Amino acid sequence: MFIHILSKLLIDPYNQNYTKMFKFVVLLSAALAFAASASLRVNPDELHVIWDTIEKDIRVRQQEAELEIRNLLEPLRILVDDAREKLANDLQEANAVIQDEIRRIEQEPHGRDIARCIQQAEEELRRVDDELVQEHNEAFERIQREAEEEVQRAIQIASSIIDEIEEFGRRVESCRDVECASDLDVEIVTLYERIVKDLDGAIEIANEAALIKLGAELDQAQLDHERYAELTRQLLEELRICADERV
Numbered sequence: 001m002f003i004h005i006l007s008k009l010l011i012d013p014y015n016q017n018y019t020k021m022f023k024f025v026v027l028l029s030a031a032l033a034f035a036a037s038a039s040l041r042v043n044p045d046e047l048h049v050i051w052d053t054i055e056k057d058i059r060v061r062q063q064e065a066e067l068e069i070r071n072l073l074e075p076l077r078i079l080v081d082d083a084r085e086k087l088a089n090d091l092q093e094a095n096a097v098i099q100d101e102i103r104r105i106e107q108e109p110h111g112r113d114i115a116r117c118i119q120q121a122e123e124e125l126r127r128v129d130d131e132l133v134q135e136h137n138e139a140f141e142r143i144q145r146e147a148e149e150e151v152q153r154a155i156q157i158a159s160s161i162i163d164e165i166e167e168f169g170r171r172v173e174s175c176r177d178v179e180c181a182s183d184l185d186v187e188i189v190t191l192y193e194r195i196v197k198d199l200d201g202a203i204e205i206a207n208e209a210a211l212i213k214l215g216a217e218l219d220q221a222q223l224d225h226e227r228y229a230e231l232t233r234q235l236l237e238e239l240r241i242c243a244d245e246r247v
Contacts, residue, residue, distance in 0.1 A: 041178045041181075041182050042178065042181045042182045042185040043178050043181055044175050044176060044177070044178075044180075044181045046181065046185075047172060047175060047181040047184055047185055048172065050185060050188060051168075051169065051172045051184075051188060054188055054191075054192050055165055055169060057192075058161065058165050058192065058195055059162075059165070061195075061196065061199055062158060062159075062161045062162060062165075062195075062199060065158045065199040065200075065202060065203055066155060066158040066159060068203055068206075069151060069154045069155050069158060069202060069203060069206040070151075070155060072151055072206050072207070072210040072211070073148065073151055073210070075210065075211075076144070076147055076148065076151065076210040076214060077144065079214060079215065079218060080140055080143065080144045080214075080218065083140060083218040083221065083222065084137070084140055086222060087133075087136050087140075087221075087222060087223055090222065090223040090225075091129060091132065091133070091223055091228075094223065094225060094228050094229075094232075095125065095129060098125055098232045098235075098236070099125070101236055102118060102121050102122065102125070102236070102239065105118075105236075105239055105240060105243055106118050106243075108243070110243050110244070114242065114243045116242075117239055117242035117243050118239070120238075120239070120242065121235050121236070121238070121239040121242075124235040124238075125232065125235060128228075128231050128232060128235070132223070132228070132231075136221060136222075136223070139221040140218070140221060143214065143217045143218060143221060144214075146209075147209045147210055147213070147214045150205060150206065150208075150209030150210075151206045151209055151210055153205065154202040154203070154205040154206035154209070155202075155206075157198060157199075157201070157202040157205070158199060158202045161195055161198065161199065164191075164195070165191075165195070168184075168187075168188075168191060171184060172184060
């Protein structure tokens with residue numbers, strides 16, 4: 001009965017109950033493997049049936065996991081671009097407040113031309129803005145690079161599964177006796193459980209890097225309004241001193 005169900009699923013992968021039945025078959029395979037290791041001996045033909053089922057499930061899981069991980073790269077970059085845009089908007093708004101204050105001082109009566117004072121203040125404001133932009137861009141680049149490296153590490157974990165199951169498949173193919181088949185039957189269960197765990201771990205690594213950690217670090221790398229106010233406070237004070245200076 002088991003072989004009949006298995007054959008039907010492998011021949012008709014588009015069966016509408018494929019997903020549910022396939023999971024059932026995998027679980028049944030694992031159960032048979034455990035049972036065989038405990039009491040029955042497994043011959044090479046039976047081993048091939050079990051391995052074909054397990055391998056197919058692993059490949060599906062591996063493809064889905066790798067695709068899910070790779071699909072995080074674009075949202076990751078979008079999040080960084082959004083953070084850059086937010087910084088630019090916040091800096092523009094903060095800059096406008098200082099520019100308004102400079103204009104207010106410029107329009108006050110001073111009894112003399114303070115164009116030089118205004119020019120110096122505006123140059124200092126540009127310097128402050130440029131340094132902040134460079135500092136934040138470097139932070140964004142570092143954050144993005146580290147997140148992408150973690151995602152790539154997760155992809156490598158997922159992709160390495162293929163080499164592993166192909167190597168195990170060669171061992172199955174070369175197995176010719178009951179003793180060898182029985183030993184590999186036991187190994188299959190351990191291999192399957194570990195690979196599922198590794199794939200889940202790879203997805204977790206990627207999600208942590210591309211969503212949770214990335215979002216928190218991008219928030220921390222945004223404009224510190226208190227710091228900006230402190231950096232520009234001095235230039236406004238110097239502008240006031242220059243404007244009120246008596247020649």
